[in-house]
Amino acid sequence: MKPIFLQIKTEPGKAYDVAVELADMEVASEIYSTSGNYDLLVKIYMEEGQDVGRLIADLANRLKYIRDTYTIITHKVF
Template sequence: MKPVFVQIKCELGRAYAVADQLVQEVEQTSEVYSTSGHYDLLAKFYLGADEDIGRFVNEKVHPIPGVRDTFTIITFKAFA
């Protein structure tokens, strides 16, 4: 499993609804945080080694009502 982080910009007043839908309906969702700055949410997903990240974001995140924009961050190594 590989972690992928997606920053999500939401329509005004929709951040909580978007976060709730991610947690309830997207099984790859690990965590969702509200944030300040250019994006409203930071979501962490775990995808299978051979899953297409672009297709996942396009088909699972973008269609959620209230999502306006995303910025995907691919990780390489976790340090502990």
């Protein structure tokens, strides 16, 4: 399993709604509210070979109130 981090910018005042909807989908291992350019930071574990682009596109299409996303793909250092 490989972790990715997804930063989500929501419509104003909708971060909580998006976080609840995302939690209900049970795809994220952790969801945080953040300060800065993005409202939420989401940790998702992906199976080896799973398509990151498809996962993000599916989430963006299923979740309401998303304005923008930024995906961070991790690489094992040690």
